[in-house]
Amino acid sequence: MVNTLRRWSTPIMGFVTVIVIVSFVFWGGNRSNSDRGNATAAILYGKPVNADAYRHQARRLEIFARMGSEVFAVMDPMSRTGEPTRIGVENLFVFDREANELGITVTDEEIQKQLDECSVFQQDGKFDGQLCDFFAQKFLTPQGYNKEQIVQFVADEVRLKKMRDIIGSTVAATPEQVKDYIQQEHTSTEASYVAFKRVDFRKEQKVTDEELKKSFEEKKAFLKTPELRKARYAAFLMPPAPDGKPLEEKARTEQLQPLVQKAYDLRQDLVLPNANFEQLATKAGATIGETKEFFDAEHPPAEIESAADAATTIFKLTKEKPYSDHLTLQKGAYVLMLADTKAPEPQTFEMAKSQIENDLLDAKADEATRKKAAEMQVKIAEAQKAGKSFYQAAEALGLKAEPLPMFSSKVPPMGKNEYARYIVQAAGRLAPGNVSDVVNADKDELLVNVDRRYTLDEEMLNTDKATIAKEIEEDNDSGANLPPEIRARFRNQLRRPGLKSRTFQMWFSDRSMEAGVGASPKQS
Numbered sequence: 001m002v003n004t005l006r007r008w009s010t011p012i013m014g015f016v017t018v019i020v021i022v023s024f025v026f027w028g029g030n031r032s033n034s035d036r037g038n039a040t041a042a043i044l045y046g047k048p049v050n051a052d053a054y055r056h057q058a059r060r061l062e063i064f065a066r067m068g069s070e071v072f073a074v075m076d077p078m079s080r081t082g083e084p085t086r087i088g089v090e091n092l093f094v095f096d097r098e099a100n101e102l103g104i105t106v107t108d109e110e111i112q113k114q115l116d117e118c119s120v121f122q123q124d125g126k127f128d129g130q131l132c133d134f135f136a137q138k139f140l141t142p143q144g145y146n147k148e149q150i151v152q153f154v155a156d157e158v159r160l161k162k163m164r165d166i167i168g169s170t171v172a173a174t175p176e177q178v179k180d181y182i183q184q185e186h187t188s189t190e191a192s193y194v195a196f197k198r199v200d201f202r203k204e205q206k207v208t209d210e211e212l213k214k215s216f217e218e219k220k221a222f223l224k225t226p227e228l229r230k231a232r233y234a235a236f237l238m239p240p241a242p243d244g245k246p247l248e249e250k251a252r253t254e255q256l257q258p259l260v261q262k263a264y265d266l267r268q269d270l271v272l273p274n275a276n277f278e279q280l281a282t283k284a285g286a287t288i289g290e291t292k293e294f295f296d297a298e299h300p301p302a303e304i305e306s307a308a309d310a311a312t313t314i315f316k317l318t319k320e321k322p323y324s325d326h327l328t329l330q331k332g333a334y335v336l337m338l339a340d341t342k343a344p345e346p347q348t349f350e351m352a353k354s355q356i357e358n359d360l361l362d363a364k365a366d367e368a369t370r371k372k373a374a375e376m377q378v379k380i381a382e383a384q385k386a387g388k389s390f391y392q393a394a395e396a397l398g399l400k401a402e403p404l405p406m407f408s409s410k411v412p413p414m415g416k417n418e419y420a421r422y423i424v425q426a427a428g429r430l431a432p433g434n435v436s437d438v439v440n441a442d443k444d445e446l447l448v449n450v451d452r453r454y455t456l457d458e459e460m461l462n463t464d465k466a467t468i469a470k471e472i473e474e475d476n477d478s479g480a481n482l483p484p485e486i487r488a489r490f491r492n493q494l495r496r497p498g499l500k501s502r503t504f505q506m507w508f509s510d511r512s513m514e515a516g517v518g519a520s521p522k523q524s
Contacts, residue, residue, distance in 0.1 A: 039367075042086075044093055044515045051363075057092045058084055059143040063153055066139045067120050071095070071153075071160050074508070086440040087425070090517040091508075098511055099159050102166060106158040114154045121150075134316045137227045138297045141344055144222040167504040188408045188454040191427045192390055194380075194399045195419060196373045196445040202365035207357050215356050216349050223352045228294035228342035231314045233304055234281035235289065236262045237332035256328070262286070263326035263333035270323045270335070277323070277337050286335075294342055304336070305329050314338065366443075373438040373445040380435045380447060390435060390449035401449070422518075423448050429513060439518060 041054035061084040064072035075095060076088025115121060121131045136147035216223070236259035241247055247255065266284045269275060281288050291301040300311035313324045317338035324336040376397055383393035394401040404423050407413040413420050422441040426448040430436055436448040512518075 042090055044090060044517065045097075046516070049090075049093065054089065058089045059145075060153075061088050061092050063139060063143060063145065064156075066135070067118065067153060069153065069157055071156055074160060074504075085442050087422075087518050090515070091512055094508070094511050094515045094517060095156075095160070095163075097515075098508075099163055102163060104159050104162050104166075106155045106162070110158045111151060111154050114158050118154065118157075130316050130318060130321065133318065134312075137315060141224065142226065164504045167507050188406050188411075189424075189427050189450060190403070190406050190452045191423055192401050192403045192449050192451055193419060193423050194376070194394050194401050194447045195441070196369050196376075196447075198362070198365045198369045198443045198445075201368040201372070202361055205361050205364040205368065207360045207364070211360055212353060212356055213349070215360060216352055219356070220346065220352075223347040224344040225347055225351070226296035226298070227315075227344050228296055229314055229338065230291050230294055230340040231301065231304070231310075231317075232277065232288070232290045232337040232339045234263070234266060234277070234284070234286035234335045234337075235304075235332055236260075236284075236286055236334070256333070260326060260328055260333045263328075263335050266335050267323065267326050281335070290339055294340070304334065305331055310334070310336065369445050370438055370440075373447060377435060377438055377447050384433060384435060390433075390451070393435075403451075419444070419446055422446060425518060 039051045040048040041051045042049040061072060061075060064075070065084060071092075072084075072088070075091040076085055116127055118127075120135060121127055123131060132147055132150060136145075136150065140146060140149065238252075238255050238259065246252075262284055263286075266280055266286065269280045269284075270277065278288060289303055291303050293301070295301045295311065297311050297315045300306045300308055304310040307329050309327060309329065313327055314336055317324060317336070319338065322338040324334075327334045327336060376399060379397055380390065380393040383396065384390065388396070391401045404417060404420060405413040405415060407420075407424055413424070417423075419441050422439055423446065426436045426439045426446070427450050430448065430450045432450045432453050434450065436446075439446040439448055
């Protein structure tokens, strides 16, 4: 592990500085929207975030998701698919800014410890460099990163943990803060919304050859084919069932066990000096074959049951360690051998054209959807000032307002609604009877309205005040060992402490709201 870190040798302080600079390239002056790279993708802290900076953060967040990182879970708590959402990407800007403001740095030793604990890089409970290679090939290279930059992502995991420790070192809450905390927990809300679907606007968009070529020139440094591989295999296959029907589980297990044992024994023999794969596999009675075509990690070879586990296993192999452990699949047991590799290559314009066209169409549809939603937001707000309800204002504009069942911070809305998480977050910032700014819901845009809000009366609030306050005091002792200057700086920044288990989420939510996360760019 130490040698690995030395080989990567990324200066940690340099990394922190670079990330902050790259993430906040948008702090410059106004930029022209005629260039897609400089188009405004979001507004944070009242300033535009250009599309290039936004895409950089989106790629970072996707890597965090692939790593199973806590950074992704904290930045993008509303994601239900493991794919980054707009809110998550914008929160990552906030995280970088706050970590820098708090002066959080990391050491090589802390990164080494975090690498040891990162399950995606572990084999049998230990760090495995081959898994780093596989992860880099499958996830980093397609996003324009390299293996050495894994250190940077792990460093951010450490930074998040340190930030959480600082947030946990708050002072005791005041009665008003306790009251605010309880009120948030128990307030119920009824909301409604109007959805503007990107798919409805996409079919109206067109892309010119000039736009395609320009986008290719801008992105061609990152446009590469995936790594390809071929494999040989020794297969110990179960005979087909006489009647063509699948075997019952017990019968299948009995038939499979001796085949798994043969595959296991073959793998042990391959460890011996000068072992020959074909000779040993033939001697063991295996069916020997080779994949006809090169394949990538996302498209398993048909010769090995088109099994995702087979592709994953093959992409972990190296020239130095070309043999897999025995692998049990539906039809039998296998031992795999790396036969050949093709490194990623730059894509030609023709190879990349289809994907570039899709990206540009999506971007144009996004812009058209936001523009329409922004126009309608202004008209609905004016109608509400004139005394119309949200439903009446929407109907007059030919829009359909939909209700969302009542919800609170403890009780989510009933039923299934693809926009529920976005509506709940937006509603928390609204007073009843006010339409929201445009809310990005991944591919679509929303206008949200709070129809009614039910709050607790004073008697009910007083019921839990003493208990909650005591818990807050007891839970905020964890930061006693932090440096005094860090504790003092943090206390000056924190506006609303809460239970230790909730303090960080509440604090980061405040920072997110202050930054303007989740509000689409204003249309000119």
